[in-house]
Amino acid sequence: MRYPEWAPRYEAIRREFGYPFEREIAAARRLEELLRPSDRREPLPRVAARVAGRDAIVVGNAPAAGPPPIWRLPPTTPPPAVVAADGAAASCLGAGLVPDLIVTDLDGPVPPELTASERGSLVVVHAHGDNLPALERWVPSFPGELAGSWAGEPRPALLDAGGFTDGDRAAYLVEEAGARRILLWGFDFERVDDPETTRARTKLAKLAWARRLLGELAGVSTVPILTWERSGRLLPYGSSAPSTR
Secondary structure: OOHHHHHHHHHHHHHHHOOOHHHHHHHHHHHHHHOOHHHHOOHHHHHHHHHOOOEEEEEOOOOOOOOOOHHHOOOOOOOOEEEEEOOHHHHHHHOOOOOOEEEEOOOOOOHHHHHHHHOOOEEEEEEOOOOHHHHHHHHHHOOOOEEEEEOOOOOOOEEOOOOOOHHHHHHHHHHHOOOOEEEEEOOOOOOOOOOOHHHHHHHHHHHHHHHHHHHHHHHHOOOOEEEEOOOOOEEEOOOOOOOOO
16 A cells, blocks of 8 residues: 555554654664664565565464464465564464564564574564664664564655554555465454453554454455465455454
């Protein structure tokens, strides 16, 4: 989704959650400074080199989702690209899958993402107003190729293809980068693993936006967006509630 179409949606999100845009700008500037010169190269073509013309399996981190059973899919040429949303990188690695792409704001377990980076994953690090300490701590530690993103107008070193949470942002990104189809695995908008009530409520509010934003993308994109259910069925997004159940 082009930025002029996305910007009003993110403005509504910022108003709902009370995100000061000045903090977003500060985090984006700091991410640019932390990225190596090679990682400041235009990010979208580098993402496209990983996913364009391929099925993109966007792997979410829903409770009990586990890694995608890629062996159950019919063989394709080229083979599908594995795109892990933040914490899903750990489950992918546990199954012997090195993600082609990781989309993260660094609020999940980062060490598996470092391991995947060392093994060849392109890690797209997202800057927002609340993760400046995580950027400072982790960005210099990634051994492999990085790209940057943020929630404002795209810059030479930072992209913004749309999306809010790591999972739906990954779907927006691969759609923009030319994926052939998008298969959503491990998405559940109704359950979170957090015993703390206030945090859980906030996470569910964010997931409600993720569900809505994926529906909007599916409604305008020429790229098929499919829910890959644990039963093995591939259904057009929205024809059933994405869930790991």
